[in-house]
Amino acid sequence: MQVMSATAITNPNASWLNTRGMWLGYLTSVAILHFILLSVPLFSTAMAWTLTHVVHNVGMYIMFHHMKGTPYPTGDQGDVRRLTNWEQIDNGHQYTPTRIFLTSVPIFLFFLASFYTFHDRAHVTVNLIALAVGVIPKFPALHKFRLYGINRY
Amino acid sequence: MRIIISACSVVRDPRATPKPLLQQSSWSSLWHLEAETSEAMSNGSAGSRPPDMTNPGRPRAQESFPEPPLMKAVFTHLSYGILILLGHVCDFLRKLGMKRDPYTEALKNEDLFKMNLDFEMFFTRNIYRRIRDCWNRPIASAPGAYTDLVDRVSDDCNWTFRYTGTKTNCLNLGSYNYLGFAENTGPCADAAYQSTLDYGAGTCSPARELGTLDVHKKLEALVARFVGKPAALVFGMGFATNSMNIPALMGKGCLIVSNELNHASIVTGAKLSGATVKVFKHNSVKSLEAILRRAVTDGQPRTHRPWRKILILVEGVYSMEGSLAPLPEIVQLKKKYKAYVYLDEAHSIGAMGPTGRGVCEYWGVDPADIDIMMGTFTKSFGAAGGYIAANQDVINYLRGASHSTTYAASVPAPVAQQIITSMTIIMGDDGTKEGEKRVAQLLDNSRYFRQRLTEMNFIVYGNEDSPVVPILLYEPGKVTSFSRELLKKKIAVVVVGFPATSIVEARARICLSASHTRDMLDYALKEINEVGDLLLLKK
Numbered sequence: 001m002q003v004m005s006a007t008a009i010t011n012p013n014a015s016w017l018n019t020r021g022m023w024l025g026y027l028t029s030v031a032i033l034h035f036i037l038l039s040v041p042l043f044s045t046a047m048a049w050t051l052t053h054v055v056h057n058v059g060m061y062i063m064f065h066h067m068k069g070t071p072y073p074t075g076d077q078g079d080v081r082r083l084t085n086w087e088q089i090d091n092g093h094q095y096t097p098t099r100i101f102l103t104s105v106p107i108f109l110f111f112l113a114s115f116y117t118f119h120d121r122a123h124v125t126v127n128l129i130a131l132a133v134g135v136i137p138k139f140p141a142l143h144k145f146r147l148y149g150i151n152r153y
Numbered sequence: 154m155r156i157i158i159s160a161c162s163v164v165r166d167p168r169a170t171p172k173p174l175l176q177q178s179s180w181s182s183l184w185h186l187e188a189e190t191s192e193a194m195s196n197g198s199a200g201s202r203p204p205d206m207t208n209p210g211r212p213r214a215q216e217s218f219p220e221p222p223l224m225k226a227v228f229t230h231l232s233y234g235i236l237i238l239l240g241h242v243c244d245f246l247r248k249l250g251m252k253r254d255p256y257t258e259a260l261k262n263e264d265l266f267k268m269n270l271d272f273e274m275f276f277t278r279n280i281y282r283r284i285r286d287c288w289n290r291p292i293a294s295a296p297g298a299y300t301d302l303v304d305r306v307s308d309d310c311n312w313t314f315r316y317t318g319t320k321t322n323c324l325n326l327g328s329y330n331y332l333g334f335a336e337n338t339g340p341c342a343d344a345a346y347q348s349t350l351d352y353g354a355g356t357c358s359p360a361r362e363l364g365t366l367d368v369h370k371k372l373e374a375l376v377a378r379f380v381g382k383p384a385a386l387v388f389g390m391g392f393a394t395n396s397m398n399i400p401a402l403m404g405k406g407c408l409i410v411s412n413e414l415n416h417a418s419i420v421t422g423a424k425l426s427g428a429t430v431k432v433f434k435h436n437s438v439k440s441l442e443a444i445l446r447r448a449v450t451d452g453q454p455r456t457h458r459p460w461r462k463i464l465i466l467v468e469g470v471y472s473m474e475g476s477l478a479p480l481p482e483i484v485q486l487k488k489k490y491k492a493y494v495y496l497d498e499a500h501s502i503g504a505m506g507p508t509g510r511g512v513c514e515y516w517g518v519d520p521a522d523i524d525i526m527m528g529t530f531t532k533s534f535g536a537a538g539g540y541i542a543a544n545q546d547v548i549n550y551l552r553g554a555s556h557s558t559t560y561a562a563s564v565p566a567p568v569a570q571q572i573i574t575s576m577t578i579i580m581g582d583d584g585t586k587e588g589e590k591r592v593a594q595l596l597d598n599s600r601y602f603r604q605r606l607t608e609m610n611f612i613v614y615g616n617e618d619s620p621v622v623p624i625l626l627y628e629p630g631k632v633t634s635f636s637r638e639l640l641k642k643k644i645a646v647v648v649v650g651f652p653a654t655s656i657v658e659a660r661a662r663i664c665l666s667a668s669h670t671r672d673m674l675d676y677a678l679k680e681i682n683e684v685g686d687l688l689l690l691k692k
Contacts, residue, residue, distance in 0.1 A: 020226040
């Protein structure tokens with residue numbers, strides 16, 4: 001694993017999410033998370049679903065919308081060090097299959113969580129907030145947007 | 154009339170006659186060239202596939218890049234997920250002060266200028282560092298078929314290494330020693346030794362000042378003759394040949410169309426030149442044609458003026474994939490769209506083609522069709538440095554305009570002598586059949602090794618005739634274990650993973666050599682077979 005790549009692909013972060021097996025691996029990880037939460041005897045099924053949804057969206061926010069730059073030195077001399085992972089996907093092109101997939105997973109989880117919690121008011125409120133956290137940062141209009149300079153540097 | 158027709162039917166079209174099977178008794182028969190082959194190719198239309206020069210009756214050599222199997226890809230992603238999670242946990246514990254290692258100790262040093270490299274070094278610190286004993290292994294002998302690896306152990310999980318003082322003699326499957334010239338005995342070594350006595354070790358000057366020796370003149374003439382171009386220019390460093398000469402040839406207002414997987418030297422040269430760079434999908438003629446069409450019709454970005462020059466940058470053999478650029482189609486495209494072709498033969502000069510003249514000879518492409526041929530002496534000639542071969546006026550221009558000839562020291566005389574001697578041997582000008590033998594041995598080794606691996610159900614990329622054999626390993630754990638297990642069996646291999654390759658395509662890259670004998674390869678194959686069973690690497 002030479003940490004410096006020697007090809008024209010200067011930022012592997014742009015393309016690693018397009019690789020084979022990513023979608024299935026991602027859904028498998030969500031399923032594993034869900035089963036871990038279901039196994040905890042304290043949580044009811046409804047609680048486990050809401051927690052899956054919330055933990056997934058918070059984790060996704062931290063990984064894609066909070067951490068900036070790359071965990072390895074890239075060949076583009078730091079062009080992307082101020083960009084979050086979401087903004088680096090496919091070098092900034094919008095509406096690509098990866099982006100559509102990653103946007104639809106929180107939405108899908110929201111539907112599942114609402115269903116399994118019998119649309120209980122408290123659960124739906126929490127799930128709606130989690131949905132907002134999961135989907136709003138992915139809007140194309142918010143590409144490279146920083147609210148009040150938070151997370152700019 | 155019937156007599157004439159029956160007489161004519163006796164004289165059969167030689168192309169229709171089935172060719173006899175090759176006998177392996179003489180080396181030249183392995184590369185059996187026939188007049189009919191070249192005739193067939195010159196008559197062939199632009200769209201037809203030229204027959205394989207090695208065996209006229211045989212179809213074009215197969216290239217295969219099977220997609221990763223889905224379950225392996227999913228497990229690879231999950232492996233990296235676990236590693237990243239553990240890495241974050243370790244970083245968190247380090248911040249809390251609960252984990253102390255050389256990294257935290259180094260951070261305590263107040264005098265050290267703290268660059269904010271925390272996240273950028275995440276991968277190196279948490280993943281690469283754990284397994285870095287598989288890379289940068291020092292060797293203590295010539296990198297021939299066998300090489301001495303310096304033994305080292307780590308007491309602190311690969312933060313530091315300690316040399317035990319011993320060496321292990323290992324079978325070398327990682328060096329770019331294609332024709333086996335990495336020897337410290339023999340005619341090349343003797344000639345280089347004599348050259349050191351005559352000229353000393355260095356030239357102490359760039360080529361444009363006092364650094365051009367008579368050896369360089371001889372070498373340039375020899376390289377031009379070897380490659381089939383009118384003139385050539387040699388440089389002291391292979392990487393610098395690309396990165397310093399592409400800027401001399403291209404500038405603002407020019408377009409560079411470069412393959413996705415081109416080497417860092419080409420990418421650096423393209424960036425330094427100031428030209429517009431477009432990238433086409435690896436070996437995809439369709440992608441290249443689409444880009445060329447667009448470029449020719451649209452012109453330059455804002456002004457829509459025609460491009461000053463369009464240069465297509467390809468490599469002969471891609472060392473990470475083992476694939477060959479489809480030269481005949483690329484030459485066709487370049488003629489259609491009036492572009493230029495720059496061919497980087499770093500891994501293919503000496504290693505491909507019936508007499509080792511590179512991919513042009515392999516594909517049967519006329520060297521006059523390739524505008525600029527570049528290559529390095531590092532791989533097949535056992536030396537160092539690079540060359541550019543082109544028309545006389547291009548070489549005359551480069552002699553003055555190249556950054557290398559102006560600022561970088563020229564090829565040292567012993568190195569130039571090594572190249573001259575090895576090239577003479579390859580061409581057969583020394584009167585022996587040694588060169589022919591080596592080229593044929595390399596092809597035999599490449600085909601045999603790849604065929605045996607495929608029979609054993611390993612997933613192997615690349616062209617059947619290329620001396621680079623990547624075995625796909627996928628998971629990061631298997632990458633590490635493959636390297637370590639083979640080292641225990643005294644076989645040295647090079648493994649590559651993310652981010653140098655795609656995240657699901659980590660591989661072991663085996664470079665075959667003419668100095669490998671059948672026995673060595675059989676031993677290697679036996680051990681690789683066992684490790685493959687142990688690590689579940691097979692289909």
